[in-house]
Amino acid sequence: MKRWNLVLTGYGTIGKQVAALLEQRQERYREKYGADVRLVGVARSTGGIYAGEGLTRAALDAFGRTERASDASFSGTDFMRSCYGDVLVEAGPSDIATGGAGLAYIRCALEQGMHVIAVSKGALVTDYANLSGLARKHGVSLKISGATAAALPTIDLLQYNVAGCEILAVEGVFTGTANYVLTCMMDEGISCEEAIARAQQMGVAEPDPTFDLDGWDTACKVTILANAAFAGQLKLADVPIMGVRDVSRKQLAAWKEAGLTPKLVGSIRKTSAGVRAAVELLAVEPTHPFASVKGTTKAIRVETDVMGELLVIGGKSDPTAAAAAALKDLEHIISR
Amino acid sequence: MKRWNLVLTGYGTIGKQVAALLEQRQERYREKYGADVRLVGVARSTGGIYAGEGLTRAALDAFGRTERASDASFSGTDFMRSCYGDVLVEAGPSDIATGGAGLAYIRCALEQGMHVIAVSKGALVTDYANLSGLARKHGVSLKISGATAAALPTIDLLQYNVAGCEILAVEGVFTGTANYVLTCMMDEGISCEEAIARAQQMGVAEPDPTFDLDGWDTACKVTILANAAFAGQLKLADVPIMGVRDVSRKQLAAWKEAGLTPKLVGSIRKTSAGVRAAVELLAVEPTHPFASVKGTTKAIRVETDVMGELLVIGGKSDPTAAAAAALKDLEHIISR
Numbered sequence: 207m208k209r210w211n212l213v214l215t216g217y218g219t220i221g222k223q224v225a226a227l228l229e230q231r232q233e234r235y236r237e238k239y240g241a242d243v244r245l246v247g248v249a250r251s252t253g254g255i256y257a258g259e260g261l262t263r264a265a266l267d268a269f270g271r272t273e274r275a276s277d278a279s280f281s282g283t284d285f286m287r288s289c290y291g292d293v294l295v296e297a298g299p300s301d302i303a304t305g306g307a308g309l310a311y312i313r314c315a316l317e318q319g320m321h322v323i324a325v326s327k328g329a330l331v332t333d334y335a336n337l338s339g340l341a342r343k344h345g346v347s348l349k350i351s352g353a354t355a356a357a358l359p360t361i362d363l364l365q366y367n368v369a370g371c372e373i374l375a376v377e378g379v380f381t382g383t384a385n386y387v388l389t390c391m392m393d394e395g396i397s398c399e400e401a402i403a404r405a406q407q408m409g410v411a412e413p414d415p416t417f418d419l420d421g422w423d424t425a426c427k428v429t430i431l432a433n434a435a436f437a438g439q440l441k442l443a444d445v446p447i448m449g450v451r452d453v454s455r456k457q458l459a460a461w462k463e464a465g466l467t468p469k470l471v472g473s474i475r476k477t478s479a480g481v482r483a484a485v486e487l488l489a490v491e492p493t494h495p496f497a498s499v500k501g502t503t504k505a506i507r508v509e510t511d512v513m514g515e516l517l518v519i520g521g522k523s524d525p526t527a528a529a530a531a532a533l534k535d536l537e538h539i540i541s542r
Numbered sequence: 543m544k545r546w547n548l549v550l551t552g553y554g555t556i557g558k559q560v561a562a563l564l565e566q567r568q569e570r571y572r573e574k575y576g577a578d579v580r581l582v583g584v585a586r587s588t589g590g591i592y593a594g595e596g597l598t599r600a601a602l603d604a605f606g607r608t609e610r611a612s613d614a615s616f617s618g619t620d621f622m623r624s625c626y627g628d629v630l631v632e633a634g635p636s637d638i639a640t641g642g643a644g645l646a647y648i649r650c651a652l653e654q655g656m657h658v659i660a661v662s663k664g665a666l667v668t669d670y671a672n673l674s675g676l677a678r679k680h681g682v683s684l685k686i687s688g689a690t691a692a693a694l695p696t697i698d699l700l701q702y703n704v705a706g707c708e709i710l711a712v713e714g715v716f717t718g719t720a721n722y723v724l725t726c727m728m729d730e731g732i733s734c735e736e737a738i739a740r741a742q743q744m745g746v747a748e749p750d751p752t753f754d755l756d757g758w759d760t761a762c763k764v765t766i767l768a769n770a771a772f773a774g775q776l777k778l779a780d781v782p783i784m785g786v787r788d789v790s791r792k793q794l795a796a797w798k799e800a801g802l803t804p805k806l807v808g809s810i811r812k813t814s815a816g817v818r819a820a821v822e823l824l825a826v827e828p829t830h831p832f833a834s835v836k837g838t839t840k841a842i843r844v845e846t847d848v849m850g851e852l853l854v855i856g857g858k859s860d861p862t863a864a865a866a867a868a869l870k871d872l873e874h875i876i877s878r
Contacts, residue, residue: 231706327754338561357849359703366702367695369569369873371866495855498834512866513693514858519831522850530707530848537705542878 207240207297210540213247213291213320215282215311217270219327220379221248223529224295225266231533241540247289250298250391251276251307254285280306283314293539295532297325297352301443302426305332316348323535325352326527331442334433349535350434354427355380356531357521358504364435371510373435377473380427382502382523383411383418384450384470389500391450391458393469395434398451410502410523420449421470421485425440428472428483438481448487461489467497492498495519543577546876548561549583549627549656551607551618551647552634556661556688557584559865560631561602567869577876583625586634587612587643590621618643618716619650627651629875631868633688638762638778638816641668652684659871661688661864663762667778670769685871686770690763691716693869694840694859701772709771713809718764718859719747719754720806725836727786727794728803734787746859749812756785757806757821762838764808764819765851772810774817787862797825803833831855 212228214221225245235241252274254263286294294315298308309329315322316337324330328476329337330353341348354360355378364373379385383405389399402419407410413440417423425445432438450470461468474483490497495517497504505519521527548564550557562785564581571577588610591601622630631649634644638654642867645665652673665673667688677684690696691714700709715721719741738755741747753759761781768774786806797804802825815859826833831853832839835841841855857863 234706261573316740322852329581357852359852361697362703363695366874369872369877370570371870377604471640512858512862514856516693516695516854516855516856518852520850521847534703534705534707538702542707 207236207242207256210241210243210293210353211246211289211291212243212293212295212536213249213286213289213315214245214297214481215249215286215295215308216326217250218299219247220296220528220532221295221297222533223525224297226323227529227533228244229263235540239540243518243536243540247286247291249282249311250287250427251280251282251298253277253280254282254339256285256289283310286311286314287318291320293321293323293536295323295325295536296329297532299328300326300426302422305329309333312337312348313340316344316346319344319346319350321347321539323349323532323539325351325532326416327353327430330430330434331426334430335439338434342535344358347539349538350430351535352523352532353522354430355506356502357523357527358505358506359518359521360427361405361434363506363516363518364431368508368510368513368516371513372406374509374511375473375475376431376435376508377471378427378505378506379469379496379499379504380472380506381418381470382504383415384424385499385504386410386422386502387419387466388470392462393500398453419451421447424470424472424485425483428474428485432474432481432483436476436481438483440483445483445485447485450487453487466490466493467492467494469496471496493505543572545575545862546579546627546629547582547627548579548631548872549585549622549625549651550581550631550633550852551585551622552632553584553642553796554633554635556864556868557586557631557633558606559631560868561859562663563865563869565599571876575589575601575876579872579876582875583622583627585618585621587616587618589613589616590618592621594623594786602738619646622647622650623654627655627656629659631659631661633874634667634867635664636662636762637664638667638758641665647671648673649676652680652682654716655680657683657685657875659685659688661868663689663720666766667762670766671775674770678801683875686766687871688864688868690766690770691840691842691857691862693859694842695844695854695857696763696767697770699842699844699852699854700767700832703870704844704846704849704852707849709844709846711768711808711809711811711845712771712842714763714842715805715832715835715840716808716842717754717759717806719751720757720839720842721835722746722838724786724804724806728798729758729836733791734789754786757783760781760806760808760821763817764810764821768810768817768819771810772817774819776817776819781819781821783821789823800825801828802826803828803830805835807832861869865869
């Protein structure tokens with residue numbers, strides 16, 4: 207039986223779900239793939255825990271409960287090197303300006319010949335091309351489902367489901383929070399502020415909803431997908447961005463009057479000048495496939511040369527679903 | 543560079559498209575995967591052609607043009623054994639009663655340690671469990687996208703896109719021809735006979751439309767998917783079947799009156815008595831995701847434990863798209 211040692215960086219809501227779901231699935235990995243998968247190390251900014259034979263539930267719970275001040279002497283990458291892992295799951299906070307600690311973890315893992323499953327977006331947004339080059343050089347996988355709409359298959363759709371086809375265009379409703387707010391505004395006629403407050407009450411929106419509502423989340427996803435699936439060289443700054451707060455109440459009323467539905471749409475297109483991506487607030491006709499995509503639901507549409515168009519709608523937007531997307535990536539790695 | 547020798551059985555519309563599309567993509571396989579893929583043998587009931595270094599376009603064209611009487615002395619399996627192939631693409635006629643020649647080809651290929659890409663359904667419907675066991679024993683792949691709705695991802699969705707999740711239920715509009723006929727009847731108020739005649743004129747329906755319209759095509763697809771994705775032990779005879787010709791004009795009018803839309807739906811469910819599949823003519827509400835799936839468009843909906851629901855709509859239904867689905871399977875094999 208092949209042994210797979212996992213290291214997890216980031217132990218917030220999603221990281222904890224990754225550990226919990228992994229525990230549930232370990233027996234199935236043994237039976238189905240002959241893979242003995244163990245979580246041997248977990249690190250966050252304040253420190254890490256390691257157990258060569260696999261961390262116990264008790265150890266993970268204790269680690270999760272412990273609130274510690276950030277420890278400047280703790281080096282996450284040194285810790286990770288000492289874990290002798292086969293796979294890194296990076297689920298820390300997304301630093302989309304510099305890549306942050308996640309970028310250091312992912313680089314370090316790839317350089318050691320570890321497979322990487324990225325859930326956070328920072329490293330991928332800032333340095334995808336180099337990371338992907340490192341993965342190729344070391345013959346390992348860099349999997350990104352968790353960072354690109356998670357339970358809604360996006361990178362899988364482009365790279366696996368239509369493998370071999372030329373992809374002509376991609377567009378999607380990639381941010382559940384933004385779509386939820388827009389849906390409330392349109393269907394119930396409430397203001398953007400009211401819709402945001404409701405989304406926050408329901409745990410759909412973060413206390414600071416800027417990232418999701420002002421188009422950054424969608425922009426990160428299209429940037430990563432453009433670079434991963436189209437070998438693009440896009441930076442986040444190359445992507446024109448709109449957000450749901452860019453629309454006036456008057457504009458909304460006019461769209462409603464005209465039977466149109468606003469959607470925050472991320473798109474990727476090949477042009478003669480290279481791969482281009484954008485985030486736009488589009489008012490779509492009732493027959494448009496995105497018109498019926500409501501609430502926190504996400505969707506992606508891909509247009510190919512010989513297989514026609516495919517539209518995928520759905521996939522839960524909660525931390526368990528995000529963890530499941532990361533473990534789907536893991537399953538692709540251990541089943542190869 | 544790794545050499546991959548392909549053998550193709552069946553040289554009808556889809557087989558020819560497989561050969562043509564392969565020719566277009568060979569260079570990309572070299573560049574992307576370091577894979578030197580060559581079509582070395584093609585067989586049909588009347589004979590075969592072989593070229594160890596790869597069949598030329600001229601040889602394929604000549605073979606395609608030649609009309610020969612069936613040759614009782616020609617053994618397709620002997621021919622296939624002599625080709626020393628790495629991958630078989632089986633694209634012959636589907637014999638859903640016995641598996642026919644396709645079953646013999648696939649068995650023979652797997653026993654020789656060849657990967658198999660099945661486009662025809664006969665072998666899979668009649669003997670999936672044994673074939674899959676043979677593939678496992680020899681450490682090779684048995685890929686079935688071409689036989690299970692082709693450009694619409696079905697088996698990929700169940701095995702790859704939601705890998706690791708428990709699948710609670712699957713349902714789909716799996717037969718483009720049946721959906722086309724139903725759509726014409728509902729949207730234009732024409733009779734079933736008129737709709738069939740139009741589908742035949744447009745090349746959407748076969749001269750004998752029984753297989754598609756009476757539910758057999760959908761039944762084959764759900765049988766194969768149930769056995770492949772749920773380790774079911776279903777036979778075609780276990781699947782209750784309805785067809786689009788089972789509906790009366792009166793019934794149609796009543797549905798229209800009630801705002802309902804009839805869809806030929808194939809479904810798979812886990813029950814306490816094991817995996818069950820069915821083909822039913824269902825009248826769905828306007829809000830049902832299949833209500834807007836019109837014409838030859840296909841769709842699949844999957845319900846999972848932790849990723850929620852996914853709905854996929856689309857994928858062309860022509861021979862090129864079917865060939866592209868087979869070559870997608872090939873790409874999964876050579877990229878591993």
